[in-house]
Amino acid sequence: MGETVINNEPITADAKILLEAKNLTHEFDYKLFENINLDLKQKESIAIIGISGSGKSTLLNIFSSLLKPKYGEIFYNNKEIYKLKKRELLNIRRKDFGIIFQAHYLFRGFSANDNLEIATLLSGNEIDKDLLKRLNIDFVLKQGVGELSGGQQQRLSIARVLTKKPKIIFADEPTGNLDKQTAQVVMQTLHKYVKDNDAGMILVTHEDDLAMQCDKVYKLENLQLEELK
């Protein structure tokens, strides 16, 4: 545990755009954001910070196909995702999008290994033993999910998402349950995955130091994304 983050390759101007958000506006009881635009390129990681209630999770839900915005569009592979047929959208969400939220959605009553096997069945990929070692969960595979600590469950859910080999990772406070050192290992693992697999990542976090390890950092404030890095 505890190497330095490998995240210094610059993103070239001609890198492929993975996800494009155009003019997003959304509100619940109050307006959260207005006319937000964002591009996510291959190998790029983008962090979104902002005070509690500013709408970060809502924005991530919209990016990640879970919530249709009031106005605006999200393009993935040149298609507007909210105009796709339900089945097509589900397919993208299942195969290409890796959604890591604090609630883990692990199958309780099954072992850690069973949970990973499900991801291999869905994706046709193998379980990556090195990944499990990096995340320090290789020794808990036989245990039931309910027997794992909160942090182990969180890392298992991250391993399960990465086993799918998603094109884009959407992560909402993925290190919320973890101590600083383990959080650092998890972030390194996510950054390495993004660089090694020509993927992209959008991360919502309260931790400024974790945000600054991303290629770009935006603060959601006054209905806009202000570019901090």
Ligand SMILES: Nc1ncnc2c1ncn2[C@@H]1O[C@H](COP(=O)(O)OP(=O)(O)OP(=O)(O)O)[C@@H](O)[C@H]1O
């Ligand atoms: N499904 C929903 N229905 C109604 N209101 C919602 C819904 N989801 C979020 N909100 C409201 O939208 C506002 C922004 O919530 P959101 O979770 O996006 O903020 P956040 O910046 O991620 O906050 P935090 O940092 O505390 O997680 C809050 O006032 C919340 O109550």
